[in-house]
Amino acid sequence: MRPLLRFLGGCVDLLTDEILSEGLRIPKKSAEKPARIRANQIFGRAVSAAKRLLDVVMKNEGLSNKDLAKLESQILNLADKWDRND
Numbered sequence: 001m002r003p004l005l006r007f008l009g010g011c012v013d014l015l016t017d018e019i020l021s022e023g024l025r026i027p028k029k030s031a032e033k034p035a036r037i038r039a040n041q042i043f044g045r046a047v048s049a050a051k052r053l054l055d056v057v058m059k060n061e062g063l064s065n066k067d068l069a070k071l072e073s074q075i076l077n078l079a080d081k082w083d084r085n086d
Contacts, residue, residue, distance in 0.1 A: 010023030053075070060071065 009021070011020040012018070013020055057071065057075075060068070063071070
């Protein structure tokens with residue numbers, strides 16, 4: 001009896017034990033380095049913070065014009081501070 005197929009999408013005729021197609025060879029992914037995992041987690045936290053800021057802005061829709069202008073100014077200052085000119 002032949003060993004099981006090792007490739008994705010392979011097909012075997014079980015009655016005749018004949019391999020009909022070998023399938024696609026999927027390269028094995030190397031393990032991600034801890035530093036890269038940590039960098040992805042930190043970036044994910046920054047994205048979550050930005051989403052929270054957007055939620056705060058949406059919840060404050062009925063705020064006075066003066067307060068909305070102050071909020072807008074603070075957000076723009078933060079964006080200007082961290083904006084990268086690529």
